[in-house]
Amino acid sequence: MYRTHTCGELRIADAGKTVTLAGWVQKSRKLGGMTFIDLRDRYGITQLVVEADAPQELVDIAASLGREFVIQATGKVVERQSKNPKMDTGEIEIALEGINILNKSLTPPFTIEEQSDGGEDIRAKYRYLDLRRGPLKRALELRHHIAHECRNYLDANGFLEIETPYLIKSTPEGARDFVVPSRMNPGEFYALPQSPQTFKQLLMVAGYDRYFQIVRCFRDEDLRADRQPEFTQIDCEMSFVEQEDVLNMFEGMMRHLFKKVLGVDIPNPLPRMSWYDAMDRYGSDKPDVRFGMTIHEITADVQGHGFSVFDSVPYVGAIAVEGAAEWSRKDLDALTEWVKRPQVGAKGLVYIKLNADGSVKSSIDKFYTPEQLKDIAAKVEAKTGDLVLVLCGPKRKTQTQLGVLRLELAGRQGLRDPKVFAPLWIVDFPLLEWSEEDGRFYAMHHPFTAPKPEHMDLFYSDKKEDLERVCANAYDFVLNGNELGGGSIRIHNADVQERMFQVLGIGKEEAEYKFGFIINAFKFGAPPHGGLAFGFDRLCALFGGQETIRDYIAFPKNNQGRDVMIDSPSKIDQIQMDELCLASTVKE
């Protein structure tokens, strides 16, 4: 071992000990003949001192050290003259007796500090240097800790981690698969799994009634910001359970993680909200409930007063922004432009100001009396000093726009504190979504999601209105406006499955082609089962108080799906292409 202690562990109680440390030179400075070296390793930073009267050889070596040199240093632990209360090791320093340079370092292309001076591109290229910085180190430590506690909880609850294959079969549905040409089976391909969904259901058929896996998944999508072509899931499935059992088990897991990893108590039981409430009150199926500013429908209150914009739409909704009555005309114009951007897509924005002096000012005061405006504001739970913002149009679309506006304003008002955690379940999703365009129903989750038992009559109805009302035994775990996980109770009954395909307009042949393998497996005694999966990268990021996942992945890819550090993907040899019986059709 090159060291007796790490750079994070020595304290005043160790004074007098002779120790050997090893690590990287964070910085080195001369001060009145003495040399101070900050030595860094994974565990912390310890100050080393070479006294002015030290042997010349030692003074020379100390003077030769550059940033990020790797050294081994031996000396005596002594109490510091000027203590640094910000450092765990700030009460001591090491009076050096010897330095052994283990490796030199070129000057890093950016500073290895809490905040680096390097841009994103250069840090991505030298990821192995960026990973030396505190924020990334803490992110990966947190990730390890969460994974370990997750496994502890699931193991203690009788779950088996079972590894499923990565070289599987391409499926004709859903997002694009990454494929892997097979050399031994020329012309044929494996696919990388988008999730182990099929395999975990097969494991239920096989009787492994509590399965989990922390597992890599792959999706060849056009990447949006903060999406990765490979990502990690906590994938779980249980047999002989109802929705209630799944929710209890996994809010237990989240409670365990919050407590063990962050020391945070989350409510027991967790709040649950129906999908309908979430849409009506938050304009989102993943509501951020860290703050209020909920959406209120005011359609009945505003219609019939001669304002044709409101009279001609099915839905008018509003939110109240606390203390924003004083916003200027310019502010409101800018906000109007903001909601009219294609990303939000509203036609316009109506406001009602409840001024501090008790007066009311609105962009629609031509059509409504001050009392009427105050009544509307009261409906939205606005108080004196608040600003009411109104959007109108088709119901769900307008609610979604209000939801986006709500998040934006909460962000501006500092209401989205990443250290505050507001987890909840969204339940009672509609089973089916009607597509006007295609004139047919689609499964909101997937065609194996079970309808609620109490909605079975509706499910077998011929009426579109009835089918639209069928709720699924599906659930999402939402944290701070992010869908962290989701799942469902699966259909295990062949008749119900057949009805599902019928409702979705999937014929026997098509069902056989698309889902034949799993349907056949189900004929040999499939138990009732259900499960869910959590997005592990995002879970780690949110636990760390961050919105982006990139720093919680050791070696992420950029938005073009490239690893700029290793320069991948890249061309391969013609020999390899030939062995795989492949030719490129790219025009050079």
Next chain:
Amino acid sequence: MYRTHTCGELRIADAGKTVTLAGWVQKSRKLGGMTFIDLRDRYGITQLVVEADAPQELVDIAASLGREFVIQATGKVVERQSKNPKMDTGEIEIALEGINILNKSLTPPFTIEEQSDGGEDIRAKYRYLDLRRGPLKRALELRHHIAHECRNYLDANGFLEIETPYLIKSTPEGARDFVVPSRMNPGEFYALPQSPQTFKQLLMVAGYDRYFQIVRCFRDEDLRADRQPEFTQIDCEMSFVEQEDVLNMFEGMMRHLFKKVLGVDIPNPLPRMSWYDAMDRYGSDKPDVRFGMTIHEITADVQGHGFSVFDSVPYVGAIAVEGAAEWSRKDLDALTEWVKRPQVGAKGLVYIKLNADGSVKSSIDKFYTPEQLKDIAAKVEAKTGDLVLVLCGPKRKTQTQLGVLRLELAGRQGLRDPKVFAPLWIVDFPLLEWSEEDGRFYAMHHPFTAPKPEHMDLFYSDKKEDLERVCANAYDFVLNGNELGGGSIRIHNADVQERMFQVLGIGKEEAEYKFGFIINAFKFGAPPHGGLAFGFDRLCALFGGQETIRDYIAFPKNNQGRDVMIDSPSKIDQIQMDELCLASTVKE
């Protein structure tokens, strides 16, 4: 929840309780008007009884149950009349009050018993049914348990599990990579990792001084028996360590696993054997030391007696087979044929029998007196009643043949008990292997393996004999004749690395092309580091007392790399091929 208890937990103390179980019908039989049903789940089997005087409806349902039907059954726990001491639940049965058929089952294509009547192919096709059998269930439970305890040990020792990418870059060396065409970067490919070697070394450069990962690896090899194109490794690396630290840490891990998982104490410290000893005494770099029968060199003892076969070779070696003096001429002829098969490759087999009556009989008694033969036998530590078997030829080749013969005979004599565990480290590997064919040295492990510090002078020598004597800081963990893991201390010093490339005849340009990326990363302060990787599939199999890994993988592939259950690999759509800018060159 569909059950109050599992099928494995009810005991006599539960008598009188009303319980609900859920599971699969293992079997059902009528006996004097009563129906007995064995209900199975992951946790065990419980006997259910429908009395002769039960309501007709219940009797009818019980009569309708087929094998592998999934049912929910409610009744009272009662003491059994005829107890079954072989079953954990054998003292009780459930007097049924109700049965709810949750799902019917087609008749499975083979029996779901400890020993199935199904052939390998049909069981592979219906893997989800084969996985219901006890041996496979116990295998996957064992695998989960080992992985969990492995993580516990490493976490407790400050290791971080850090996930490395699966979509990486194809490397021009070593075994074939599986590649993944990139749609977003047409004409370019990712590769699936053969191991996370580069990334774990980068993590050391990044300062994460104790890394591990239980990780999938991929190798597109022509498959031999019991090899899988995807396999799992326990991959580990440490910084600021010497070989001794790595060996201590990981024999600690193995000790923890043996104790926690199997309740077995392995020696502390573990035996270590030099590669040279292993080759000389066991004819293998992965010696099975559960039994003796070691190889003895008898070259000097047998040469110069006029037997030209021995006189003309550089090496003569022998083993003593206990109690085998009585083997017949026919046995020995068969054994001679066996060693002459190309898989062993010996030219012939000489024997010396130390008969029970004190006489000696040998195939070479024309050339040696009985006393000389007895002296030779004594050298091989043969006793009266033993058989000495002699092979000769080039040294290492002959030792290897004797090693194979030794294993074969030990197997026949029942000396390879899978419940006996004899782990050890093999150390002091040669750093370099001379290839007569290419007239150059190759790295025995890989070009980043460090020479032993005490062999540095030899390493810088110009003489071939000196270089052949350089030992590496490399080590293998061997269990019962299997190499379960291996690794090395890596070169972190640029000068030593340069010398290594020089010895291997790798020029600057070639080194830059093949290893440039990692060499450059090392310029920014690489710490001394080393590590190892364990083959997790085989570790599980050996812990389970099996020689083949297939049952320790939930969904394995066959020897053609096919998953016959999901029928993969398979053809993909032309649309997919077009999106990937690929054309097949397979002639239909």
